[in-house]
Amino acid sequence: MTENIAPYIALSGVRRAYRIGGEMISIFSGLDLTIPQGDFVAVMGPSGSGKSTLLNMLAGIDSPDSGTLRIGTSRLDQMGEAARAAWRAHNMGIVFQFYNLLPMLSVAENVELPLLLKPLSRKERRIRVDKVLDLVGLAGRAKQYPALMSGGQQQRIGIARAIVSDPGLLLCDEPTGDLDRKSADEVLEMLRFLNRHLQKTIVMVTHDPQAALYARRTLHLDKGDFVEEKRAA
Amino acid sequence: MSTHSRQALVMIRTNLSSLPRRLAISTSMILSVALVVCVLAGFLAMAKGFETALNGAGSPAVAVILGGGTNQETGSDIPASVIRTLDAMTGDLGVTRNADGQLVASREIVVPVDVKQTTDGAARTLALRGMDAVGPSIRDRIELSAGRFFAPGAREIVVGDRLANEFGLAVGDVIRLGAVDWTVAGHFSAQGSAFESEMWADLEAVRAAFDRQGQVQSLKLRLTDPVTLKLLQDKVTTITGTPLVVLSEADLYAAQSGRTASLIRLFGWPLALLMAVGATAGALNTMMSSVTDRTVEIATVRALGFGRLSAFLGTWVEAIVLAGAGGVLGLFASWAIFNGWQASTIGANNTSMAFQLAVTPDVLVTSGLLGLAIGILGGALPAFAATRLPLTAALRARG
Structure with a gap:
């Protein structure tokens, strides 16, 4: 899968295998992928197709055995773990399937977490948190605790946390997998808004064909390789 | 931050x-x-x-002389000749002298006696210390808290506060120690030190009651200054015939x-x-x-x-x-x-x-x-x- 314009994400000849029970199981054996800046890509595929491994590598949580993995100007495949963590903190937001909010922190404190990694004053952090909470429609809920909120609202907190440090890339792992249809559509609308109006590049892993319709294109992964690509009308 | x-x-x-x-x-x-x-x-x-x-219980300003080669009062014995020799020594021994020029010293013996507790009637072995009349005043931090000190020659005891409380010994009580009765003449405080676990009485009365005529286990002397202990030790080494140990009361109890x-x-x-x-x-x-x-x-x-x-x-x-x-x-x-x-x-x-x-x-x-x-x-x-x-x-x- 290649693009003619300069890619923002580029995987080339990526190989990744895991040892399971003494046997090497190959997930990718030469995966190529390019995603231009500002794209919104949905990745679909059956269980075991490699979606999670792909997402983990893009997030810098996992690294390829061989091949190149570049995001922006950074070669993630050449970075150590600490460097990848630092890179993640400044360039990427992650939206989790089960929100992964810290229940003992308030909404604002959860959203503020990525900003603690930046040299910002308390006031600067508060301004940014207020701004993104307003963006996701949770202004005025800053001091509440996530456990008291609906799944859709919790996922919006998760999105606010992912974009609060203004990263160029959003990785979404089944962001609507735990939501009802109405809440799922609200979250997906929000992701589309972020893509279209704030130019965030989004890679979303999903099992939900409805969710994939919100993306600009959908890639189907099977047995470690892309087998189909659909573009939104 | x-x-x-x-x-x-x-x-x-x-x-x-x-x-x-x-x-x-x-x-x-x-x-x-x-x-x-x-x-x-x-x-x-x-x-x-x-x-x-x-x-x-120990003061650095009080010297203790022990005899018989031991560094504890138990088993110590100081012959009368040693005490006479010390008394006869003139010049500065580093020891306080009274107005008559005599050494301020207390000859002492300790006799273990069994006393029944008021609570359960069980007997405990306590220390009855016989001493010369100056004995209490030689020591530091001793205060009479009730009654008076024992009279010379009388079968009277003064009891440490802690012991008096524990055994319910009031001033005027009569207690049997060994084969004879003793009257509680007073209580003394020693700031909670080990002395408060002792009973003190006149040396001659204790010797007579327990058949210890002539015995002296330790000799306590008031030093003019704690640093004069060395001077006393040097003087005592000139006394021959029996091995003697001179140490401060503080060192004795610390050990x-x-x-x-x-x-x-x-x-x-x-x-x-x-x-x-x-x-x-x-x-x-x-x-x-x-x-x-x-x-x-x-x-x-x-x-x-x-x-x-x-x-x-x-x-x-x-x-x-x-x-x-x-x-x-x-x-x-x-x-x-x-x-x-x-x-x-x-x-x-x-x-x-x-x-x-x-x-x-x-x-x-x-x-x-x-x-x-x-x-x-x-x-x-x-x-x-x-x-x-x-x-x-x-x-x-x-x-």
């Missing part, structure tokens, strides 16, 4: 805030640390109280207290350390459970870019806080239970010696540090484990 500090503070706060989720196991860790700290503090308080009682206090500590420390090993294993288990409980939270913040150090500190500080809470609880319990507790043991001269357990600041600090050490050691491995959690746990886990 640096970004590392902010990360660590958030992790510490989230860990501590989530403690109610692990209430039972966290409480068990606090209680086990408290128990270790309390036990150690109890032993140290016992040793400290014993030392305080004996050290308080006695040191042996027993060391014995108490020798028993207390291994027991406390053994318990501490068990408590450390418990702490390790508690903190491993904490890490398991917070796997998703730790992996999530690390996926957001938090460093390993924050994960380590969050868990480690939680362990130290729990151990600290246990330590404080243990110290408070030890203070409430042990401080001022009356205890008794066999002291010098094979007689009973009462003392108060003393939970002093150094006892609190030492015991408290052991409690903290449990948290520091028991929390380190789980804290390290927290830094090694796979971050993939965050991506697909239900938070």
Whole structure:
């Protein structure tokens, strides 16, 4: 899968295998992928197709055995773990399937977490948190605790946390997998808004064909390789 | 504040805030640390109280002469010739003299006597010290708290305050010691030192009652200054015929207290350390459970870019806080239970010696540090484990 314009994400000849029970199981054996800046890509595929491994590598949580993995100007495949963590903190937001909010922190404190990694004053952090909470429609809920909120609202907190440090890339792992249809559509609308109006590049892993319709294109992964690509009308 | 500090503070706060989720196991860790700290503090308080009682009894300004080659009053014997020789010595011996130019000295013997307790009727062996009339005034910090001192030649005793309280001996009471009756003439205070476990009487009366005519076990002399002890020692070495030991009263009692206090500590420390090993294993288990409980939270913040150090500190500080809470609880319990507790043991001269357990600041600090050490050691491995959690746990886990 290649693009003619300069890619923002580029995987080339990526190989990744895991040892399971003494046997090497190959997930990718030469995966190529390019995603231009500002794209919104949905990745679909059956269980075991490699979606999670792909997402983990893009997030810098996992690294390829061989091949190149570049995001922006950074070669993630050449970075150590600490460097990848630092890179993640400044360039990427992650939206989790089960929100992964810290229940003992308030909404604002959860959203503020990525900003603690930046040299910002308390006031600067508060301004940014207020701004993104307003963006996701949770202004005025800053001091509440996530456990008291609906799944859709919790996922919006998760999105606010992912974009609060203004990263160029959003990785979404089944962001609507735990939501009802109405809440799922609200979250997906929000992701589309972020893509279209704030130019965030989004890679979303999903099992939900409805969710994939919100993306600009959908890639189907099977047995470690892309087998189909659909573009939104 | 640096970004590392902010990360660590958030992790510490989230860990501590989530403690109610692990209430039972966290409480068990606090209680086990408290128990270790309390036990150690109890032993140290016992040793400290014993030392305080004996050290308080000794004055550096009082010299003790012992005969027969021993450095304890038991088994010591000073021949009358030695005392005559000392009395005959002219010039400066470093010892205070009275208006007549005679040495201010008290000849003393200690006789173990059995006394029945009023509470259970059981007999305890106490020290009856026979002394010259100047005996009480030679010593430091002795005050008459009731009645008067014994009269020369009379079968009268003055009883230490602690003993009087314990045995209910009031002024005017008659008590049978050996084969004869003695009247309680007064009570004396010795600031809680070992002297308060003794009964004092006139030397000749004690000798007569217990068939110890002519015996002198120790000679107490008031030094003009503590530094003149050396001068007295030099003078005494010129006396031949019997081996004599000259030491300060402070050194005499310090040596006695040191042996027993060391014995108490020798028993207390291994027991406390053994318990501490068990408590450390418990702490390790508690903190491993904490890490398991917070796997998703730790992996999530690390996926957001938090460093390993924050994960380590969050868990480690939680362990130290729990151990600290246990330590404080243990110290408070030890203070409430042990401080001022009356205890008794066999002291010098094979007689009973009462003392108060003393939970002093150094006892609190030492015991408290052991409690903290449990948290520091028991929390380190789980804290390290927290830094090694796979971050993939965050991506697909239900938070």
